[in-house]
Amino acid sequence: MIFKVDVSTAAFLYVMSSLIAVFALWVLTEKKTTLPKFVREEADVWECAICTYTYVDSLHREISQCPQCKSYNKKDPDERLV
């Protein structure tokens, strides 16, 4: 017995397999592109040197102003004035 595959059946299987392959590739690339959306703007927790009030401000600033006592705080706390 010879298993004869119809031309339309073969074409249908070929289209379906290619569609599944494209869909799988689309899912993989979609997952890759959605991952960087979780990256937010870098923020850091600042602690005021005057009133010890903690607040969140941008990490890229050199000097941040305390929202409570309006005093300015430097980014690098390692600088000590002895």
Ligand SMILES: [Zn+2]
């Ligand atoms: Zn303060």
